[in-house]
Amino acid sequence: MPTEVPEHCPGVESENAGKASACAGCPNQTVCSSGEANQPDPGIQLVKDRLSQVENKILILSGKGGVGKSTVTALLSRSIANVDSEKNVAVLDIDICGPSQPRVLGVQDEQVHQSGSGWSPVFVEDNLSVMSIGFLLGSPDDAVIWRGPKKNGMIRQFLSEVDWGNLDYLLIDTPPGTSDEHLSAVTYLSQANLTGAIVVTTPQEVALLDVRKEIDFCFKVKIKVLGVVENMSTFVCPTCQKSSEIFPASTGGAQKMCEELGVPYLGSLPLDPRIARCCDEGKDFLTVLADSKALKASKDIVAKLLQACKDVAN
Numbered sequence: 001m002p003t004e005v006p007e008h009c010p011g012v013e014s015e016n017a018g019k020a021s022a023c024a025g026c027p028n029q030t031v032c033s034s035g036e037a038n039q040p041d042p043g044i045q046l047v048k049d050r051l052s053q054v055e056n057k058i059l060i061l062s063g064k065g066g067v068g069k070s071t072v073t074a075l076l077s078r079s080i081a082n083v084d085s086e087k088n089v090a091v092l093d094i095d096i097c098g099p100s101q102p103r104v105l106g107v108q109d110e111q112v113h114q115s116g117s118g119w120s121p122v123f124v125e126d127n128l129s130v131m132s133i134g135f136l137l138g139s140p141d142d143a144v145i146w147r148g149p150k151k152n153g154m155i156r157q158f159l160s161e162v163d164w165g166n167l168d169y170l171l172i173d174t175p176p177g178t179s180d181e182h183l184s185a186v187t188y189l190s191q192a193n194l195t196g197a198i199v200v201t202t203p204q205e206v207a208l209l210d211v212r213k214e215i216d217f218c219f220k221v222k223i224k225v226l227g228v229v230e231n232m233s234t235f236v237c238p239t240c241q242k243s244s245e246i247f248p249a250s251t252g253g254a255q256k257m258c259e260e261l262g263v264p265y266l267g268s269l270p271l272d273p274r275i276a277r278c279c280d281e282g283k284d285f286l287t288v289l290a291d292s293k294a295l296k297a298s299k300d301i302v303a304k305l306l307q308a309c310k311d312v313a314n
Contacts, residue, residue, distance in 0.1 A: 046160035047188040050118075054167040056309045057189060058226065059197040061218070063210030065176040068231040069200040070095070071279055072269065073173040074104045075295075076198075078286050079302045080169055081128040087168040090121060092158055093132035094185060095175040096151045097144045102134040106282025111135060118163040131162050148180040155184040159192075169309075176210075178217040186221050195312050196224035198266070198305065201257075202232050203249035208257050215261055226308040227266035229301060230254035236270045236293050243270060243293075264308065267301040270294045 010016045010023070017023075018033025026032075051057060060076075062069040073091060081089040093101035102108040102122070110122040112135045121129035133144065133154060146154075164170065175181055186194075197218055201211040211228070218225050230253060234243040251257075258265040272294040278285040289295060 041187065043156040043160060044188055044191055047156065048191045050160045050162075051164065051170070051189075051192045054164055054170045054192075055313075056169045056195045057172070057192060058169065058195050058305075058309075059172050059174060059182075059185060059223065060200065061174055061182070061197050061214050062176050062200045063178075063212070063214035064201070064207045067176075067200050067202045067207055068269075069176070070100045070104055070173055071275065072198075072200050072229055072231055073171055074101065074279065075269075075275070075285070075298050076302060076305065077105075077128060077130075077169075077171050078125075078284065079295075079298050080306070081125055082286055083302065083306075085127055088127050088129075088166060089169045089171070090128070090164060090167050091130040092162075092170060092172045093130065093134065094155050094158065094172060094181050096133055096146060096154060096181060098175060099132045099134035099137075101130050101132045101173055103140070103282055104279045105130050106284070108134065108140060108282065115163065118161045119157075120163055131158055151180045152184040155181060156188055159185075159188050178214060182217070186223065194223065195309055196226040198226050199228045199263075200231055201228060201254050202247050203230055203245075203253040204247045205251050207247075208251065208254065211254075212257065212261070215263060224312060225263040226305060226312075227264035227301075228254050228258050229266050230268040232271040233268035234270045236272050238272065238274055241293075246271070264304070266304045267297060269297050269301070 010020045018029045023029045023032065060069055060073045077089050077091045080087065091101055091105070093099045105124045107122045107124055107130060112122065113120045119131065121131040122135060123129045134140065172185060174185065199211055199214055201207050215225060232247060235246045236243050255265045270293045272292050274289050275285050275292065275294055278288055286295065
């Protein structure tokens with residue numbers, strides 16, 4: 001894995017790898033010129049073997065931070081697990097620098113145990129588990145200050161060394177953008193039959209601009225976009241239950257964008273501050289907030305998602 005890539009690097013697949021003028025002084029010049037850097041990563045096969053019993057592998061993406069991607073991931077995972085108790089669901093948190101799933105799912109005080117078959121994920125419910133680097137830190141306040149290669153290695157370990165068992169759905173919560181974590185996940189899942197991606201956004205154009213880039217990333221690396229979820233589409237007052245728009249959708253919002261780009265629109269989720277409070281406290285909002293309009297809306301989104309997964313399988 002290159003440590004510092006020159007500005008005009010020809011790339012490890014080029015015939016000039018390690019031989020171009022831009023390669024002079026690069027610490028990876030010898031490795032590239034020998035052809036060693038162009039060999040298949042053995043981790044790809046390890047991941048394929050480990051995830052062979054995982055039916056659906058879904059990336060949760062967002063081009064912009066702060067759109068509620070981790071909350072949506074938790075909402076979807078809990079909802080899918082609740083629909084059918086016979087279905088096994090897991091969440092993999094690959095937001096290395098900002099892991100939030102342990103707190104959101106209410107298991108931040110748990111520890112990961114290792115056995116002969118690998119790391120054991122932490123179980124939230126009988127059919128819902130989670131793995132995150134948050135379990136491996138000494139304190140929730142510890143900063144993770146890692147370069148790309150170390151993040152890459154950690155993601156490979158999560159995908160190939162965790163004892164996921166037989167899963168129906170593995171939801172992979174990613175950080176915002178299209179950076180190291182995304183490229184690592186796509187590379188390692190390239191032969192593991194990745195089902196597709198869900199993209200999360202909010203209605204305003206400043207978020208949709210970045211989401212368009214995220215969708216373009218999916219097109220370029222050949223990831224199927226299962227659908228777009230518009231989060232925080234309206235604000236629902238917990239007292240009077242009236243709705244109001246707090247994020248302007250001046251260009252038609254996520255639904256209009258989906259029509260333009262030709263990707264499925266899964267639906268919108270109202271902003272319910274009680275769900276945010278449940279996430280902070282690690283409570284199961286499905287049982288605490290049965291009357292929430294956001295949870296009611298999520299049922300339609302989950303139904304569309306499950307159907308999309310079936311369509312991909314067929």
